Amino acid sequence: MSKLPPLPEIAPGRYRHFKGGEYEVLGVVRSSETLEPLVLYRPLYGDRAMWVRPYAMFVEDVLVEGVPRPRFAPIAGG
DSSP states (O other), rough: OOOOOOOOOOEEEEEEEEEEEEEEEEEEOOOTTTTOOOEEEEETTTTTTOEEEEEHHHEEEETTEEEESSSSSETTTT
């Protein structure tokens, strides 16, 4: 296998989604099919099942009532 490009970094810990839910970020992983970087995370509610989301989408801003806000924002001390 050829050398893989480095994965982007994200601080593990607690994050708040712009809609209000809290999540634990575990790290960045790579898709076996596309090599796209994905953020591995799980909600801090419900069944706490693990999810992945494309890194670029996880760190992007979204418009909330016309104001850009992070899709996921780190929670201080989290």
